Amino acid sequence: MAIELKMPALSPTMEEGTLAKWLVKEGDTVKSGDILAEIETDKATMEFESIDEGVIGKILVAEGTEGVKVGTVIAVIGADAGVAHPQPLPQARGEPDAQPFPLPPAGGAGGGPVRPEAAPRPADPEVPAGTNMRQCTVREALRDAMAEEMRRDSRVFVMGEEVAQYQGAYKVTQGLLDEFGPKRVIDTPITEYGFAGIGAGAAMGGLRPIVEFMTFNFAMQAIDHVINSAAKTNYMSGGQMRCPVVFRGPNGAASRVGAQHSQNYGPWYANVPGLIVIAPYDAADAKGLLKAAIRSEDPVVFLENELVYGRSFDLPELDDHVLPIGKARIMREGKDVTIVSYSIGVGLALEAADLLAGEGIQAEVLDLRTLRPLDREAVLTSLAKTNRVVVAEEGWPQCSIASEIIAICMEDGFDNLDAPVLRVCNEDVPLPYAANLEKAAMIDAARIAAAVRKVCYR
Amino acid sequence: MLAYGIDPKVIMAELTGRGAGISRGKGGSMHMFSTEHKFYGGHGIVGAQVPLGAGLAFAHQYTGDGGLCMAYFGDGAANQGQVYEAFNMAALWNLPIIFVVENNGYAMGTAVQRGSAETHFHRRGTAFRIPGISVNGMDVLEVRSAAEVAVAHVRSGKGPVLMELITYRYRGHSMSDPAKYRSREEVQEMRDKHDPIDAAKAELLKRGMAEDRLKELEKQIRSKVNEAADFAENSPEPEMSELYTDVLVESY
Numbered sequence: 175m176a177i178e179l180k181m182p183a184l185s186p187t188m189e190e191g192t193l194a195k196w197l198v199k200e201g202d203t204v205k206s207g208d209i210l211a212e213i214e215t216d217k218a219t220m221e222f223e224s225i226d227e228g229v230i231g232k233i234l235v236a237e238g239t240e241g242v243k244v245g246t247v248i249a250v251i252g253a254d255a256g257v258a259h260p261q262p263l264p265q266a267r268g269e270p271d272a273q274p275f276p277l278p279p280a281g282g283a284g285g286g287p288v289r290p291e292a293a294p295r296p297a298d299p300e301v302p303a304g305t306n307m308r309q310c311t312v313r314e315a316l317r318d319a320m321a322e323e324m325r326r327d328s329r330v331f332v333m334g335e336e337v338a339q340y341q342g343a344y345k346v347t348q349g350l351l352d353e354f355g356p357k358r359v360i361d362t363p364i365t366e367y368g369f370a371g372i373g374a375g376a377a378m379g380g381l382r383p384i385v386e387f388m389t390f391n392f393a394m395q396a397i398d399h400v401i402n403s404a405a406k407t408n409y410m411s412g413g414q415m416r417c418p419v420v421f422r423g424p425n426g427a428a429s430r431v432g433a434q435h436s437q438n439y440g441p442w443y444a445n446v447p448g449l450i451v452i453a454p455y456d457a458a459d460a461k462g463l464l465k466a467a468i469r470s471e472d473p474v475v476f477l478e479n480e481l482v483y484g485r486s487f488d489l490p491e492l493d494d495h496v497l498p499i500g501k502a503r504i505m506r507e508g509k510d511v512t513i514v515s516y517s518i519g520v521g522l523a524l525e526a527a528d529l530l531a532g533e534g535i536q537a538e539v540l541d542l543r544t545l546r547p548l549d550r551e552a553v554l555t556s557l558a559k560t561n562r563v564v565v566a567e568e569g570w571p572q573c574s575i576a577s578e579i580i581a582i583c584m585e586d587g588f589d590n591l592d593a594p595v596l597r598v599c600n601e602d603v604p605l606p607y608a609a610n611l612e613k614a615a616m617i618d619a620a621r622i623a624a625a626v627r628k629v630c631y632r
Numbered sequence: 633m634l635a636y637g638i639d640p641k642v643i644m645a646e647l648t649g650r651g652a653g654i655s656r657g658k659g660g661s662m663h664m665f666s667t668e669h670k671f672y673g674g675h676g677i678v679g680a681q682v683p684l685g686a687g688l689a690f691a692h693q694y695t696g697d698g699g700l701c702m703a704y705f706g707d708g709a710a711n712q713g714q715v716y717e718a719f720n721m722a723a724l725w726n727l728p729i730i731f732v733v734e735n736n737g738y739a740m741g742t743a744v745q746r747g748s749a750e751t752h753f754h755r756r757g758t759a760f761r762i763p764g765i766s767v768n769g770m771d772v773l774e775v776r777s778a779a780e781v782a783v784a785h786v787r788s789g790k791g792p793v794l795m796e797l798i799t800y801r802y803r804g805h806s807m808s809d810p811a812k813y814r815s816r817e818e819v820q821e822m823r824d825k826h827d828p829i830d831a832a833k834a835e836l837l838k839r840g841m842a843e844d845r846l847k848e849l850e851k852q853i854r855s856k857v858n859e860a861a862d863f864a865e866n867s868p869e870p871e872m873s874e875l876y877t878d879v880l881v882e883s884y
């Protein structure tokens with residue numbers, strides 16, 4: 175019986191990879207556990223292990239081939255009937271970046287490739303006109319922001335799980351250990367409550383810690399220090415004791431990791447006076463706002479998104495690209511309706527705006543960027559222009575950022591409203607694991623577009 | 633889960649997100665449970681299972697049903713503060729629980745000595761007067777006899793026991809872990825010289841089991857695994873209506 179070896183999915187977001195090297199040749203006998211090939215993904219070079227036994231019959235994809243789609247048959251093993259099985263077996267645990275079973279390459283909700291946006295983006299007014307741009311991933315932008323601030327200020331250090339030797343669970347801290355050494359790039363044990371407290375204490379002691387949570391789901395273990403220690407101390411000490419710490423890491427749903435690993439904490443932290451909460455979408459904002467966060471005298475919760483890490487955007491080539499905290503940004507201009515969003519939702523809002531443009535609806539897309547302090551002015555100004563608002567949020571609807579935007583529109587923009595403000599949020603359930611249910615639970619461009627049509631009475 | 637008698641088919645179906653999965657496809661790889669088999673998870677938050685286990689033990693004590701809880705966690709999880717909060721209460725209240733640390737040398741990419749000041753995990757109950765035993769987790773018979781001692785201790789009403797099972801993790805932490813933090817030789821040495829299944833096989837042969845029977849057994853296991861994988865692959869995804877079920881128990 176011949177066994178087909180298929181291009182494996184080595185991460186939840188992997189759709190294709192490079193077959194870097196074959197470590198076996200046709201005619202070789204392999205057994206379970208033998209390394210067959212090296213496969214490169216956007217995150218790492220992985221070894222592809224045999225699960226079966228037999229003789230390598232045919233190699234179908236030559237080494238060095240790029241863009242090999244997940245699921246493509248790359249080689250065939252001949253084996254005794256009944257002994258082996260063609261299905262790659264799942265790892266025992268899917269964590270936190272793992273996909274327990276290779277999936278067909280589906281552009282799942284929230285994930286999927288970035289589509290080119292049809293309309294040109296208005297430039298960020300904070301970036302000087304004529305600035306050169308280069309393409310940069312969000313992952314690199316975040317790393318560069320930390321590296322630049324660490325060069326500039328010796329009080330800045332990074333701590334968290336797997337941030338140093340492993341180069342970051344999602345490779346955001348890649349290279350920092352090499353440049354700054356173990357005194358400033360510190361691996362912690364898995365003890366979020368403990369190291370969040372140590373980070374907050376170090377900030378009170380005059381340092382500028384960047385505390386990475388592997389994901390914000392694990393920061394729930396530490397939320398007491400974020401809120402009770404970091405956010406309230408300045409107030410409670412009558413302004414004597416500051417806590418300039420940055421808590422950062424991926425937030426929101428990733429892909430196929432289930433309910434405990436898929437949650438948007440934006441509304442939670444945005445509820446707390448004494449905190450700054452930032453949730454950028456693109457690379458320029460990720461860099462400019464992370465640098466601002468590190469320089470801030472206040473405690474900052476900086477919410478990233480795993481599914482956006484690998485996306486490339488224009489990044490201004492400036493020596494010191496720092497953006498103001500608390501300012502929203504118009505990502506696309508339009509006159510008929512405003513779609514307010516943040517983080518990964520902005521990509522979906524832009525996608526919806528493209529769809530709607532084809533139907534003659536000019537949607538303006540406003541990226542909040544900072545969730546606390548919230549840029550009420552920007553929301554109200556855009557509302558005054560378009561008279562219609564839809565809020566798109568990858569998170570639950572109740573007590574959400576969307577609820578807050580609706581309240582702002584009611585309180586201060588009522589006279590400008592031509593239709594009720596609608597929100598498009600995830601379904602009000604813990605995030606399910608099955609691919610079809612997960613997709614159904616998450617916001618997407620089609621749902622945003624449908625809400626826009628509704629407020630435009632179309 | 634297999635040791636608790638759970639059908640591999642519904643486990644595989646859960647891993648692949650199918651309606652036939654043990655959590656109806658809604659839990660996933662990290663969130664599997666079977667109250668029928670007294671298997672209480674399956675928790676995605678490292679360390680959280682330990683106090684939950686102490687709570688299950690509390691329920692056994694409270695109802696006087698004679699049961700005890702086995703709470704499993706990793707060497708990495710052993711550094712979470714809540715583990716020690718659970719130790720203290722378990723010892724204080726004499727709860728019927730066996731804390732089992734599976735020390736496989738790594739927590740993701742962090743080798744034990746890079747994450748733990750005390751790497752002998754069986755000693756970590758000392759401050760709470762919980763007796764600890766260090767066990768070769770690669771030796772099936774040693775694990776069994778150590779567990780018998782621990783169970784007898786707990787059943788006699790003397791309170792919790794801490795077992796450290798020294799073992800190893802062959803693969804990367806996840807499918808996207810290139811495992812660059814250890815050498816291939818280290819892994820190979822473990823596979824070649826310390827594999828628990830090979831050792832059990834050798835022991836069985838030594839005790840007179842026929843080689844053919846072992847081969848037959850292996851074949852059976854293979855086909856069971858294949859059957860489970862086929863079952864999962866051919867099972868449909870959950871019904872769309874499942875999205876909204878099981879959020880709350882009651883209707884309001």
Ligand SMILES: Cc1ncc(C[n+]2csc(CCOP(=O)(O)OP(=O)(O)O)c2C)c(N)n1
Nearest residue numbers: 269392676677678706707708709738739740
């Ligand atoms: C609170 C929390 N922090 C971090 C993680 C991410 N994570 C999952 S498993 C793991 C390593 C666990 O190591 P260990 O306890 O030794 O268990 P092993 O996987 O080796 O059995 C990490 C860091 C998590 N799931 N929960």
Ligand SMILES: [Mg+2]
Nearest residue numbers: 706707738739
């Ligand atoms: Mg471990």
